[in-house]
Amino acid sequence: MSLYQAPLNDIQFNLFDVWQLDQYWQQQPQLQDLIEADTAKAILEEAAKICEQQLAPFSQAADQRGAQLTDGKVTLPEHYYSAYQSLSEGGWTGLSGDPEYGGMGMPKALSMMVDEMLCSADIAFSLYPGLTAGACVALLQHADDATKALYLPKLYSGEWSGTMCLTEAHAGSDLGIMRTTAKPAADGSYQISGSKIFITAGEHDLTRNIIHLVLAKLPDAPAGSKGISLFLVPKFLLNANGEPAERNNVSVGSIEHKMGINGSATCVLNFDGATGYLIGEPHRGLACMFTMMNYERLSMGSQGLGAAERAYQNALAYAKDRLQGRTVGRDPNKADPILGHPDVRRMLLNIKTLNEAGRTFATWVASLLDKAKYDNCKLSADRANLLTPITKAFMTDRGLDACVNAQQVFGGHGYIKEWGMEQLVRDVRIAQIYEGTNGIQALDFALRKVAADQGGVLQQLLTEIHTEVSTKPNAAAELLLTAVVQLQDCVAAQLAKDTTQQALDACDLLDAAGYVLYGYMWYKNLAALDSEKHSADFIAAKQGAAHWYLRRVMPKAQALFTQLGADGSAALQLTDEQF
Amino acid sequence: MSLYQAPLNDIQFNLFDVWQLDQYWQQQPQLQDLIEADTAKAILEEAAKICEQQLAPFSQAADQRGAQLTDGKVTLPEHYYSAYQSLSEGGWTGLSGDPEYGGMGMPKALSMMVDEMLCSADIAFSLYPGLTAGACVALLQHADDATKALYLPKLYSGEWSGTMCLTEAHAGSDLGIMRTTAKPAADGSYQISGSKIFITAGEHDLTRNIIHLVLAKLPDAPAGSKGISLFLVPKFLLNANGEPAERNNVSVGSIEHKMGINGSATCVLNFDGATGYLIGEPHRGLACMFTMMNYERLSMGSQGLGAAERAYQNALAYAKDRLQGRTVGRDPNKADPILGHPDVRRMLLNIKTLNEAGRTFATWVASLLDKAKYDNCKLSADRANLLTPITKAFMTDRGLDACVNAQQVFGGHGYIKEWGMEQLVRDVRIAQIYEGTNGIQALDFALRKVAADQGGVLQQLLTEIHTEVSTKPNAAAELLLTAVVQLQDCVAAQLAKDTTQQALDACDLLDAAGYVLYGYMWYKNLAALDSEKHSADFIAAKQGAAHWYLRRVMPKAQALFTQLGADGSAALQLTDEQF
Structure with a gap:
């Protein structure tokens, strides 16, 4: 349990x-x-x-x-x-x-x-x-x-629910080649026909109606992703009172059997001339959908963090409870809680320091979105855009790491369903995949957010961080400043590479940025400690965690810098047959 | 499929x-x-x-x-x-x-x-x-x-099968606190009583008999792990002709519901005064069992590699088959196989280079065991002992990495049961846990195999590798030699630390050694290439893979060296409440 x-x-x-x-x-x-x-x-x-x-x-x-x-x-x-x-x-x-x-x-x-x-x-x-x-x-x-x-x-009241219908069997993230069509009807609506797969919450009876947002192509659509429009397709069409009435021609073909998140109905949805309403401009559906996807991508980060937090709590409780082995330096005649074992503490601290940095990071990105919205602040919007793929990819990759490590703390019991740890691993795994795989997030980061911008938003952010940390140093400052400079140099070197190389390096670059920015999160955690507001234990825990993160986790960025600095041409030169 | x-x-x-x-x-x-x-x-x-x-x-x-x-x-x-x-x-x-x-x-x-x-x-x-x-x-x-x-x-003929009964509910790897007892009977046999959990192949009808090797304590047993004896407990007692006859008092209480390896019956076995026969000396059962466990630990490595190999084959086939997106620099008007995407090539090469190095490593360790056995060679035996925990832990950790990465190549389909990739992830996960968790392997490596030996066997091996690579350099030599010297320095620094610190560092040290020794495996692969025996494609593939491994994978050891060189005292100083 x-x-x-x-x-x-x-x-x-x-x-x-x-x-x-x-x-x-x-x-x-x-x-x-x-x-x-x-x-x-x-x-x-x-x-x-x-x-x-x-x-x-x-x-x-x-x-x-x-x-x-x-x-x-x-x-x-x-x-x-x-x-x-x-x-x-x-x-x-x-x-x-x-x-x-x-x-x-x-x-x-x-x-x-x-x-x-x-x-x-x-x-x-x-x-x-x-x-x-x-x-x-x-x-x-x-x-x-x-x-x-x-x-x-x-929808706000929860009476109805929503979906996002993008993927087709032959077209995953490559939306430009989708085949679902929208035929204009006489009344200004459209008839949507096609089949969509992997539709989360595509069919269920939690709510009285389901509002599908569907990507489809108008008859005059230009080829590729510039010919996609967005349609609203309700499961039940609304009557004159705005109440669900006639069943629309959308039906569930099957639901997927998955590794995890089994409570989520992942549907094949068939649209057979279903009535839909155009949302936004024709052929501009992808832009509309990206509004939704960016929102979802932040939520993916929450999935990584959420699962990791629960995994940590359970692993910690188990480590305090489970008596096994004699801890180095403790009473040799009786079994100790495994929390006493240095290696168990190592695993727990790796999880804890990534989780807490992740929470600070998520709050930061969300607050940038708020500033973009309420202050109409372009800088905040640019930064939120820059950090969104890191939120999605880095937080979910670290979420899997955390769940796997926490499962490991349980030893054999971690592999048994009864304890619930293996479910966290199975459930969190999807977050690295959907809403654009983490590889696609990395391309978004490295190519669109960094290279296309000549590194502008990222380097300016790093410069600001450097100034902040130099001006108001705390215990995190020295190691963090070194890492920030390394990241700046690394980004500058990446900009000099061609697009193919940048694509090859994208995941490593995103990871390196993630580890360094999490170091900044620990700087911010330390800076916020206040002995008048926080207990001595809370302060000591944060200080110890920051100390650990900067010395025993953040160095992973160094390996990534070395990798990025090394020649990766072998990956591009091998023929398909040589793989 | x-x-x-x-x-x-x-x-x-x-x-x-x-x-x-x-x-x-x-x-x-x-x-x-x-x-x-x-x-x-x-x-x-x-x-x-x-x-x-x-x-x-x-x-x-x-x-x-x-x-x-x-x-x-x-x-x-x-x-x-x-x-x-x-x-x-x-x-x-x-x-x-x-x-x-x-x-x-x-x-x-x-x-x-x-x-x-x-x-x-x-x-x-x-x-x-x-x-x-x-x-x-x-x-x-x-x-x-x-x-x-x-x-x-x-047993050799497969007519009967065997098990290994160590774990009890309260005693996982801490065998010293086990409670199963062995009472001497008049005929020289023993009555075994107690309950064992996590017994792989503990009960099934594949074979006519099952021969359980059971750890239990004699009445006069000294406390702790020095009081454990080994007993042979057949499911069916043998009659005078050596054929299975009377059912012994051992029964299956339940089987576990697990994350994976569902075809394996993981049993709770109850011994209710079951007849057993002492194997080896009284109280020396742990030494006997370790003979078996060392054997099993090598097999765990094969599990990591085996799952990773299959994962790679499937991911590669999918990457060749799946059309999605326009590869950078290719025809912009049609979807390409995703093998053209640099990031997919990166994932595949990470898997491939770890797998092939793992196979060379496994062959090496096995050949050392053969030399220990057939030549009675102490040096080979010592090296096999040194490398056994790396075989078990590093090969299974990398096995999970590989399966997760290969699943990622499939995008959403990787998460669907139908494609079989998620099963590989679930199945291989156990190999990091059983036969002594990878954390325990790391302690075995860092404390028993390295520290207790003052680094002798490991440093001598590294010196020999250094000499070999310097004397007969190939394309792997330069980067490998640097990494070997870094590892030597790291090991020397570890020896100066106290036992608690060594325990804290054990997993990182094992990983660092693994990445560097895999670099040596790539050196050996290159050294074995022969244009008269091997095809041009085979040679180019090995050369490309070695190039990639040394530059884009082996640097992970550098992060580990930095981590090991940094102060990890926070993990030891935090109180239990501060976790």
Whole structure:
């Protein structure tokens, strides 16, 4: 039985002490009446209750039962219905939604913390409200007012849910070659025909309606990805009162049998002349969908962190409880808790320091999105764009590492289903794959965000960090400054390479940036410590963790710098037959 | 559907070209009449057939069906029975067994290659013959002649199978605190009572009898691990003709539900005054069991490599087949096979270079064991002991990396059960855990094999490698020599640390040694290339792979050297509450 207690203490430390977002919120006209520190705390506590009590205790049962397809209907694990109802009643689906349409209007930094908790409790479940929130973001930004008024309130309230229909069997991330078509109808709507795969929450009975956002090609579409348009396709068409009525021609063909997140219905959806409504401009669907995908990509980071946090808590509890072996230097006549073993402490600290840095990083990126939105700040928007692929890829790669390490702490019991650790490994694994594999994230980072920009946004950020750390040094400063300079040099060297080489190096570059920026997160953690506000244990724990991270984890960036500096041409010169 | 073709070409390259073992075999009086290159090739081809035709195509079905316990009986996937029969009839279980008792007497270097193929085909299945072979090794070395004559022929022939019963619920690797007891009976046998968990192949109906090797404590046993004795406990007691007759008092309590290797029956075994026979001296059971465990630990390496090899083959086939995206610099108007994407090539080369180095490493360690056995060579025995924990831990850690990376090549399809990639990840994960977790392997390496020896065997090996590479340099020499010197310095620095620090550093040290020694394996691969024997493609592939490994993989050792050189005291100073 795998336990979970929301890390409210560290979440609040990040929101209020590290990034001082309560002060920021109070300065924003759109936020100052909605939220202050106490409201945020209350929201987080309520979310924690749902996660701890209604989801986490049953996540193993959800894994075993899974989503099931019978006679064209998908049913979900029993407790999903009551938990979803709690979420809906609490307005959680619309937590960061626009108040004009019934959303709660909370900043992304807050909703990202709630995301983490939901993912700790059950990644599979989190996808139902998660996809809905993503669909709302796309509609809010690209739909016309009438459509927004018709759909957003029901989506924010959780009465209806949303999906994102991109992938086709022959076209994964290569959307340009998709085949789904949209034929204009006389009434201004479109008839959508085609088959989509891997549609998360594509069919289920949690909600009265499902609003599919579907990419398809108009008859006059230019070739490739510039000919894709976005359509809203409801499972049930709305009647004159805006209520779900006639069944639309979209049906579930099958659901996938997967390694994990079994509670999530991953559907093949068949659109047979289904009625759809164009969202945004014709042929501009990909841009619209990217609004949603960027949102989802941040959520992926929460999946990595959420699973890793739960994995850590369980591994730590096990390490305190399990008596095994004599710890070096302790009483030789009795078995000690394995937490006494240096190697177990090493594994736990590796997880802990990555998790806590990850939480600080997630809060940072979310706060940049908030500043982009509320202050219309281009610099923040550019930085959020720069850091989004790191959030998605680095946080999920480290999430798998963490879950595997935490499973390892359990020894043989980690491999047995009963203990719940192997499920965390299986569940978190998907986060490295969907919403654009981590390899695609790395290409986005290295080519679009760094190379296309001549390194501008990244190098400026690194220069600022260097100045900040040099000006206000703390215990993290010396090692961090060295690493920042190494990263700057590495980025400069990458810019001189050709595109193929940059593509080859992309994953290593993203990882190197991730390890160094996490070092900066530890700098920020240390800078926020205050003996008047924080307990001696909290301070000592943060100091010890920072000490460990900078010396025993961050050096991984050095290997990556060396790799990036070395000739990788062999990968490009081998013929296909020589692989 | 996950495919598999035994890599006979590379296996033979390792046996005959890299390590020239056919020449060695011809020099050994015990081997020269048994085996030459052609015999070995024939044996490998036969083993390949069984693996490719009788096991690999059905490994997914075995995963789905699993071992099942009904009314105290364990049944296995249907095709396991016929495949096992083929193995028995071919004498495979006794491949490296003593000819005096009906074994085939083949060298370990050959049987290790067969192990790899079996593990590629189905790790879960491989455990049934694998545990039997391990039990035979222990019996051959520690049992008296009568016992050997009674049991070994039936085990070698595959008619009976073996197990290894160590773990108890409260005592995993901490065997000293085990509670199973052995009470002397009047007839010289013992009554064994207690409960053992995680017993691989503990109960099944593949064979007519199961020979359990059980650790238990005699009434006068000293405390701790020095009071453990080894007993042979047959499932069916033998009658006067040496045939299985009366059922012994050992029964299966339950089987575990695991993350993977579902075809392997992992049993709770209850011994209720079961009749057992002492093997070896009283209280010396742990030493006897270690004979078996060392054997098993090498097999774990084969599991890591075997799964990784199959993962690579499938990822490569998928990368050649899957059309997706425009490769940088190729025709922009049509989708290319993803093998054209630099990042996919990077992933594949990371896997390929670790796999091929792993195969060379496995052959090396096995050949050292052969030299220890046939030449009674202490140096070879010491080196095999030194390298055994690296074989177990590094090869399985890299095995998981490889399977995860290969799964990643598949994108979303990697997460779907149908494609078989997620099973490889689930199956290989156990190899990092059982037979002593990789953390325990690292302690064995760093404390017992390196520190207790004042670094002697390792440093001498590194000095020899340095001399060899300096004297006969090839394209790998320059980078390898630098890494060898760094490792030598690192080991010297580790020796100056106290035991607690050495324990904290153990995993990183083992990994660093692994990456550098794999660099030496690439040196050996290059040194063995011969344009008169090998095709131009084979040579170019090896050269390209070596180039990649030394520049883009081996630098990981540098990060580890930096980590090991940095202060890790935070891990030891944090209180339990501060974790």
